Structures are given as structure tokens and as C-alpha cells.
Amino acid sequence: MLKIQEIREIIRLVDQSSIEEFMYEHEGSKIKLKKKGALAAQQKVVIQEQPVQQIPAQPSVQPVVQQNEPQQPVHTEEKKEESNLxxxxxxxxxxxxxxxxxxxxxxxxxxxxxxxxxxxxxxxxxxxxxxxxxxxxxxxxxxxxxxxxxxxxxxxxxxxxxx
Structure with a gap:
């Protein structure tokens, strides 16, 4: 197992380098370091994934609208009439x-x-x-x-x- 001083030294060296991510394994112990830039990139990916998750939710609403299809044209005509008023x-x-x-x-x-x-x-x-x-x-x-x-x-x- 690494000592605290050694871990701090590894953190300092990774911070000063152009490395975005560092992983060290030794005798069953693991240390994984990521820079803030790498985290920001991961956060951007998560933000981009959220709209994709919302898209499947919309089709589940559409069948309800399709079930009320006979009423929908009536509302459309009313809106057209109101838009002319x-x-x-x-x-x-x-x-x-x-x-x-x-x-x-x-x-x-x-x-x-x-x-x-x-x-x-x-x-x-x-x-x-x-x-x-x-x-x-x-x-x-x-x-x-x-x-x-x-x-x-x-x-x-x-x-x-x-x-």
C-alpha cells in the first residue's frame, strides 16, 4: 500500500502533467485520479444524454393524443378560427x-x-x-x-x- 506522501506526490505530478486520467494498481490496491477537465467532459456527456432520455417519454404521451383523435380536429378548427379573430x-x-x-x-x-x-x-x-x-x-x-x-x-x- 502507498503512503500518504506518495499519493500526494502522484497527485501533484498528474496535476502538473497533460495526463487527464491516471490509474495505479499494486497488490490489490487501486488509485484512480481524474483531472477537472476530464470531469467536465463527462458532465457534458451526461447533459447531452438527458434530452435523449426525454425523447422516449414523448411517444408515450402521443398514443393518448391519438386515442382522442376525433376531438383533435375540432380543437384545430377552433384554433384556426380564433387565430383569425x-x-x-x-x-x-x-x-x-x-x-x-x-x-x-x-x-x-x-x-x-x-x-x-x-x-x-x-x-x-x-x-x-x-x-x-x-x-x-x-x-x-x-x-x-x-x-x-x-x-x-x-x-x-x-x-x-x-x-
Missing amino acids: HKITSPMVGTFYNSSSPEAGPYVQTGTKVKQDSVVCIVEAMKLFNEIEAEVTGEIVEILVENGQLVEYGQPLFLVKPE
């Missing part, structure tokens, strides 16, 4: 109102034709009532929020089918 979004955080007062009728309903400057709702923020305009000429396809609902900045309020 213009979203009117809230320009601020506040409370959504669909009319100018509780007694008045709503500014717009599903199927209402709007112009770019048509007021479609009010968003109240800090006791100020801000009229929101359609920004596009078209037809209201869907109202995405309820009267009196709190809305966030950028939250979609209406879907409009542009003309």
Missing part, C-alpha cells in the same frame, strides 16, 4: 362594465357589428370610467368577461371577426 384587450386593471349605467342596455352583444371607434365597454379604474373602443371593424363573436368582473391589463375582453 381580433382580441379586444383591457388597457388597464379595473372593473368591466358592459353598459354606461345599470339601467342602460349593453354597448354590444354577440353578433353586434362594430366600427373602429365604436365603444364596446367601460373599464373603471380609480373611480374613472374609461370607454374602450373596438379598434377594428367587424362583428362581436364572443364576450369573454362578465359585467362587473375585475379585469387585468392585457386581458382579452371580446373576440371580433374582422371584415
Whole structure:
């Protein structure tokens, strides 16, 4: 068996040399040394192997999607329709109102034709009532929020089918 001083000397010599890995065997005892550069290379290989391991996990999910295949085209059509629609979004955080007062009728309903400057709702923020305009000429396809609902900045309020 090697003494501690001899092991330290071997470590120093391997460190100063261009050797990346050193292995010594004598009478059943083994010493294996690797430099940091060799470890970094091994770590890179491990990192590259992880995405390969994730790839087999994806096909196991795909059969579930394939089982629901009849529903998938419906979602695709809905997404295509939604991609053609213009979203009117809230320009601020506040409370959504669909009319100018509780007694008045709503500014717009599903199927209402709007112009770019048509007021479609009010968003109240800090006791100020801000009229929101359609920004596009078209037809209201869907109202995405309820009267009196709190809305966030950028939250979609209406879907409009542009003309």
C-alpha cells in the first residue's frame, strides 16, 4: 500500500502533467485520479444524454393524443378560427362594465357589428370610467368577461371577426 506522501506526490505530478486520467494498481490496491477537465467532459456527456432520455417519454404521451383523435380536429378548427379573430384587450386593471349605467342596455352583444371607434365597454379604474373602443371593424363573436368582473391589463375582453 502507498503512503500518504506518495499519493500526494502522484497527485501533484498528474496535476502538473497533460495526463487527464491516471490509474495505479499494486497488490490489490487501486488509485484512480481524474483531472477537472476530464470531469467536465463527462458532465457534458451526461447533459447531452438527458434530452435523449426525454425523447422516449414523448411517444408515450402521443398514443393518448391519438386515442382522442376525433376531438383533435375540432380543437384545430377552433384554433384556426380564433387565430383569425381580433382580441379586444383591457388597457388597464379595473372593473368591466358592459353598459354606461345599470339601467342602460349593453354597448354590444354577440353578433353586434362594430366600427373602429365604436365603444364596446367601460373599464373603471380609480373611480374613472374609461370607454374602450373596438379598434377594428367587424362583428362581436364572443364576450369573454362578465359585467362587473375585475379585469387585468392585457386581458382579452371580446373576440371580433374582422371584415
